[in-house]
Amino acid sequence: MGRKAVRRREIQILREKYILQLLPVFYEFGLQALSMDDICAKLNVSKATLYNYFATKRYGNRHIVQRVLGEIAGFEKIIGSKRRCLF
DSSP states (O other), X not given: OOHHHXXXXXXXXXXXXXXXXXXXXXXXXXXXXXXXXXXXXHHTOOHHHHHHHOSSHHHHHHHHHHXXXXXXXXXXXXXXXXXXXXX
């Protein structure tokens, strides 16, 4: 595995960590209510650091929405499998 692949993996891991930290905040305030400054303050990182992982606020929001949709899809599978067992 080359250096670039390792760096991309590190970026994905940190991006996921930031998303997990932000989910409760976004559930409370919504996606549009927070500025990049607010997000930086919640994560305790600089804007430069945040922009290394999310090029724009919209890009960050998209990652968060994808994460939530993935969780919903997981629950849908669980519910669907239990429903089949009951009937």
